[in-house]
Structure formats: C-alpha cells, structure tokens
Amino acid sequence: MKTLGYAAFDTTSPLAPYAFERRELRGNDVAMEILYCGVCHSDLHTARNDWGWSYYPIVPGHEIVGRVIEVGPDVTRYRLGDHVAVGCMVDSCMECDQCHKGEEQLCREGNTGTYAGADRITGEHTHGGYSKHLVVREEFCLRMPEGLDLARAAPLLCAGITTWSPLRTWNVGPGSRVGVIGLGGLGHMAVKLAVGLGAEVTVLSRSPDKQADALALGADRLLVSSDEAAMKQARSAFDLIIDTVPVKHALGPYLPLLDVDGTLVIVGQVGPMDEINSVPLLLGRRRVAGSPIGGIRETQEMLDFCAEKNILPDCEMIRMEEINHAYERMEKSDVRYRFVIDMASLPAQP
Ligand SMILES: [Zn+2]
Numbered sequence: 001m002k003t004l005g006y007a008a009f010d011t012t013s014p015l016a017p018y019a020f021e022r023r024e025l026r027g028n029d030v031a032m033e034i035l036y037c038g039v040c041h042s043d044l045h046t047a048r049n050d051w052g053w054s055y056y057p058i059v060p061g062h063e064i065v066g067r068v069i070e071v072g073p074d075v076t077r078y079r080l081g082d083h084v085a086v087g088c089m090v091d092s093c094m095e096c097d098q099c100h101k102g103e104e105q106l107c108r109e110g111n112t113g114t115y116a117g118a119d120r121i122t123g124e125h126t127h128g129g130y131s132k133h134l135v136v137r138e139e140f141c142l143r144m145p146e147g148l149d150l151a152r153a154a155p156l157l158c159a160g161i162t163t164w165s166p167l168r169t170w171n172v173g174p175g176s177r178v179g180v181i182g183l184g185g186l187g188h189m190a191v192k193l194a195v196g197l198g199a200e201v202t203v204l205s206r207s208p209d210k211q212a213d214a215l216a217l218g219a220d221r222l223l224v225s226s227d228e229a230a231m232k233q234a235r236s237a238f239d240l241i242i243d244t245v246p247v248k249h250a251l252g253p254y255l256p257l258l259d260v261d262g263t264l265v266i267v268g269q270v271g272p273m274d275e276i277n278s279v280p281l282l283l284g285r286r287r288v289a290g291s292p293i294g295g296i297r298e299t300q301e302m303l304d305f306c307a308e309k310n311i312l313p314d315c316e317m318i319r320m321e322e323i324n325h326a327y328e329r330m331e332k333s334d335v336r337y338r339f340v341i342d343m344a345s346l347p348a349q350p
C-alpha cells in the first residue's frame with residue numbers, strides 16, 4: 001500500500017514529505033486511514049537520534065487515531081469504518097509471562113516500537129503516525145470508545161497511558177495524595193487522570209505562575225518547589241509523586257515529600273539522573289521507580305475511562321507541514337499542552 005508521510009532524513013534537517021509503502025495485509029492485520037496524530041517529545045528525540053536507535057528516513061508519531069479501511073481475513077475485532085487507535089507499540093512476542101499478563105510493554109523480548117522498531121517477521125523498519133495510513137496487527141489496535149472526541153484523543157495513546165499506568169500500578173483512588181512534577185504533555189494528563197480517579201492532586205512547580213493552570217486542570221493546589229517553607233510543610237504529604245520532567249534534574253528536594261512507603265515514579269526523563277541521597281529513602285521506606293507506557297488492556301481501560309469521565313488532553317491542532325515549527329515551540333514548552341496533527345492536511349498522494 002502506497003502512502004505518504006513526513007520523515008526525518010538525518011539528525012538535523014527539518015522533517016519533509018516521504019512517499020513509502022505499508023506492508024500487504026497479513027491475516028490478522030488492520031489497515032487504517034490516520035485521522036490525527038499527537039506530537040510527543042520522543043518523536044523529536046528520535047528524529048535527531050538523541051537515543052542512538054534511529055534510522056533514516058524515519059517517520060515518527062505514536063499517538064495515532066484513525067478509521068479502519070481494510071481488514072485481513074482472520075481479523076475478528078474490527079470492521080471497516082471503526083474508529084481505532086495505535087500507541088507506542090505495534091507488536092510483541094505474545095508468548096512470555098509479561099505478554100500473557102497483558103503487559104506487552106514489558107515483553108521479555110522487547111516490544112516492537114510503532115517507529116524506531118523492526119517488524120518481527122520481515123525485520124523491516126517500522127514507521128509511525130505522521131502519515132496517511134498504518135497497518136497493524138489487530139491485537140495492538142485499540143478501540144476508540146463512542147463519545148470520545150477523536151481530534152483531541154490522540155495524546156492519550158502516549159501521554160495518557162504513560163501517566164495512567166503508574167496511577168493504576170500504585171492503586172490511586174479516592175483519598176490518594178498525588179503530586180505531579182512538571183506541567184507539560186505528560187503532566188497535564190497526570191493531573192486530569194488522577195483527579196478523575198478521585199485523588200487529591202498537587203502540582204509541583206518551581207514558579208508560582210503555574211497556579212492558575214494547575215487549578216484549571218483540576219488540581220487542588222500548587223506547591224512551589226522553590227518555596228522552602230512550603231516544601232518543609234509538605235513533608236510526608238504524598239503517597240505517589242509522578243515526575244514528568246523531561247530533562248536531567250535533582251530528585252533530592254522531592255523525596256522527603258513522600259509518606260512512608262510512598263513512591264516517586266519517573267515517567268519523563270530518559271537517561272542518567274543526578275545523584276540522590278539515600279537517607280530519606282531508608283528512613284521513610286520510600287521508593288524511586290520508573291514506568292514506561294502501559295499494556296494494551298490497560299490502554300483500552302484508560303480510553304474507556306476517559307470517555308466515561310469526559311477527560312481529554314488540551315490540544316493545539318496543527319497542519320502536517322507545520323511540524324518543524326511545532327518542534328521548535330515544543331522545545332520551549334510553548335504549547336498547552338500537546339500538538340496534534342490533523343492528517344487531513346497531508347495529501348493522499350505526493
Ligand atoms: Zn510518546
């Protein structure tokens with residue numbers, strides 16, 4: 001299947017149009033026309049090969065919402081016209097203990113990335129959602145629930161599930177005290193989802209000017225991390241802190257904020273951390289953890305929860321050709337809170 005996308009061709013050039021082929025449908029494949037694709041920081045890191053696993057050309061995008069246009073003969077769950085979604089992975093071994101538990105993101109053999117991955121059968125490079133079409137095996141296809149705004153839902157597929165999974169892993173519910181560090185694409189979803197689960201939610205920020213934003217998203221309060229007195233008063237005040245900061249930063253100031261057995265979970269930064277002092281960890285039996293996306297079942301649960309509670313990311317819609325400008329703005333955190341590409345802006349033919 002011929003399709004058109006936007007690809008990075010090397011580490012520095014702007015993304016540009018790229019005509020390529022999607023695979024012929026296998027028995028259990030679903031082909032979709034992509035309607036919307038969110039813009040994630042990982043897309044930019046991959047375009048620039050910041051993590052060392054890129055190839056070129058590469059089509060980024062792993063927050064994908066589309067409509068089914070063709071199904072293989074063995075597909076049972078989806079039919080033509082269904083609204084569907086794809087997140088950060090398109091395959092896994094399906095046989096290991098993690099896959100059997102529905103935690104395909106933790107597959108012992110490694111999951112297959114929607115981009116920057118290799119097809120498990122042919123070894124071909126995978127390409128993501130900055131394109132008109134996608135072919136994916138049905139087990140990695142999500143169903144868009146009725147009533148969820150398709151244009152705004154795309155960021156749920158990465159930013160949404162990345163923050164939902166730790167909320168579920170650490171059993172957040174009514175009465176849980178949740179802190180969220182950072183108020184970008186991930187952070188704003190963490191706030192909305194934790195509020196939706198009934199938690200008491202505090203946004204932690206270095207500057208007091210995030211107060212209005214935090215409250216508008218549904219948080220109960222802002223804790224200014226540069227305010228020493230306020231930080232002292234907030235000691236042992238959290239069960240879970242979700243740390244969405246995407247760059248290297250100090251964890252030291254946040255650890256005393258955790259209650260006994262509390263956890264600070266890193267979901268943003270990928271790479272070496274600043275040194276930490278183990279004293280608050282030992283004395284309070286506190287934990288520092290990390291969490292990637294979530295499994296397919298958990299992702300579907302999150303989509304259904306968002307439809308039920310009418311939780312949607314705050315998005316700014318862009319046209320495909322505006323992607324390079326959007327990357328510049330994303331780097332400056334100049335977006336509230338996620339760019340979404342309207343794929344109708346990309347012609348079907350080059
Ligand atoms: Zn992402």
Ligand SMILES: [Zn+2]
Pocket residue numbers: 092093094095096097098099104106107108109110
């Ligand atoms: Zn597996």
